[in-house]
Amino acid sequence: MRNTLIIAAALLVASCGAAEEKGVKDAFEGKFYIGAALNASEIVGADTAGVEILKKHFNSIVAENCMKCEEIHPQEDVYNFTLADKFVEFGEENDMFIIGHCLVWHSQLAKWFAYDAEGNYVTPEVLKQRMKDHITTIVTRYKGRVQGWDVVNEAIVEDGSYRKSPFYEILGEEFIPWAFECAHAADPDAELYLNDYGMNVPGRRDAYVKLINDLKARGLRIDAIGMQGHMGMDYPTVEEFETSLLAYAGTGVNVMITEWDMSALPTVNMGANISDIEEFKASLNPYPDGLPEEVAAVWNERMKAFMDLFLKHADKITRVTAWGISDDDSWKNGWPVRGRTDYPLLFDRNLEPKPFLDEYTK
Ligand code: 9MR
Numbered sequence: 001m002r003n004t005l006i007i008a009a010a011l012l013v014a015s016c017g018a019a020e021e022k023g024v025k026d027a028f029e030g031k032f033y034i035g036a037a038l039n040a041s042e043i044v045g046a047d048t049a050g051v052e053i054l055k056k057h058f059n060s061i062v063a064e065n066c067m068k069c070e071e072i073h074p075q076e077d078v079y080n081f082t083l084a085d086k087f088v089e090f091g092e093e094n095d096m097f098i099i100g101h102c103l104v105w106h107s108q109l110a111k112w113f114a115y116d117a118e119g120n121y122v123t124p125e126v127l128k129q130r131m132k133d134h135i136t137t138i139v140t141r142y143k144g145r146v147q148g149w150d151v152v153n154e155a156i157v158e159d160g161s162y163r164k165s166p167f168y169e170i171l172g173e174e175f176i177p178w179a180f181e182c183a184h185a186a187d188p189d190a191e192l193y194l195n196d197y198g199m200n201v202p203g204r205r206d207a208y209v210k211l212i213n214d215l216k217a218r219g220l221r222i223d224a225i226g227m228q229g230h231m232g233m234d235y236p237t238v239e240e241f242e243t244s245l246l247a248y249a250g251t252g253v254n255v256m257i258t259e260w261d262m263s264a265l266p267t268v269n270m271g272a273n274i275s276d277i278e279e280f281k282a283s284l285n286p287y288p289d290g291l292p293e294e295v296a297a298v299w300n301e302r303m304k305a306f307m308d309l310f311l312k313h314a315d316k317i318t319r320v321t322a323w324g325i326s327d328d329d330s331w332k333n334g335w336p337v338r339g340r341t342d343y344p345l346l347f348d349r350n351l352e353p354k355p356f357l358d359e360y361t362k
Contacts, residue, residue, distance in 0.1 A: 023058075031311060033097050035258075035319055036322050036325050042325065043063075043066065050326065050351070054325060059096055060099065060319055061097075062101045063083075063084065063100065063101050064101075067087075068105065069134065072138060073137075076130070079137060088146060092145060097147050098147055099148045099150065099319075100149040101149075102149075102195065103139070104152045104155075114167070121166065121169065121170050127171055131175070131178060132178075132182045135186060136182060136185070148190060150195040150258075153196070154195070155196065156211070159204075180192055180221065184221045191224065195226030195228060197230050200244045205244045209247050209250070222253055225256070227255060229306070229320075229323075230263075231262040233262070238305050242313075245317075246313075246316075249313070254317070255316050255318070257310060257319070258323075261323045263343075264296070265285070265332075265342050265343075266283070268336050296355075299343065303354065304356040307359075325345065326345055326347040327342065327343050327349050
């Protein structure tokens with residue numbers, strides 16, 4: 001009897017230990033992928049601690065910067081695949097679902113892309129050919145290896161109109177179907193996505209619903225819509241996010257939560273009338289030495305509310321991707337105000353998981 005009790009106790013301890021060790025990806029196994037955006041030092045393995053976290057907790061990766069036009073295709077006849085190749089190799093070695101980000105985007109667009117030698121916009125024919133070359137070269141290189149592409153990123157603004165990017169100004173709305181056509185021709189098996197931020201905003205939501213339906217009506221492949229999850233303590237509400245999620249899913253495509261992070265700092269209204277610049281800076285960077293417990297509690301509660309929303313709609317969501325691994329990595333430390341200390345990601349600066357994750361992993 002005594003031996004049985006000892007064995008039972010040992011098993012209990014072992015199983016509790018194992019439960020604590022569960023990776024975040026394992027906690028959501030069968031629901032959706034858990035992804036992270038990789039920066040250069042993670043891709044080349046210099047950030048060894050970050051890479052360990054990645055392998056244990058994530059089963060999908062996306063390139064934070066190295067596949068953007070400016071980096072991968074800086075001049076018309078120059079491609080730079082070094083980092084992108086390593087990124088894809090890393091994903092393959094670790095059996096991860098690999099996302100390419102992004103083929104067509106107004107930002108970080110190489111300077112030459114939309115202009116001729118005189119600095120004027122190229123003709124529609126030239127831009128179509130350049131887009132085709134760009135998309136075909138990149139997608140073909142990673143054919144069968146990158147499973148999904150953000151084909152067009154951030155094309156629609158809040159009021160539902162098209163962003164006045166060079167692509168739109170030269171080609172009009174046709175640039176989007178064209179990009180999808182080129183990507184599909186280059187790798188017919190790859191998933192193809194639209195991706196944007198502020199996806200809870202009604203004007204943008206309605207425009208994307210229409211756009212998805214239009215692409216489908218033309219017989220073009222579109223697998224999912226990426227709702228970038230750049231959030232703050234006061235936006236968006238869970239309800240409005242859910243309304244959009246359901247609207248997109250209603251078109252029949254999958255939904256992905258891409259680029260998830262939640263700033264713990266005061267939301268910046270750059271239009272505010274700030275008389276004392278020093279005071280302004282200090283008030284915008286209130287937690288340089290650590291997040292106060294009460295703020296962390298609110299942050300964790302909000303993150304859990306969103307994670308619960310994603311779980312509620314796990315039948316529609318294929319992937320939840322954080323925009324970085326740990327707080328130190330985040331672009332939010334430098335935007336929209338430089339030099340802040342923010343706390344937006346799933347792992348803190350000591351690479352410890354944030355408390356809200358315990359609800360799922362323990
Ligand atoms: O996180 C990226 C940052 O390192 C880059 O400097 C920035 C340049 O525009 O892009 C950031 O990632 C963006 C992503 O590619 C698209 N959605 C918004 C992201 C944050 O700006």
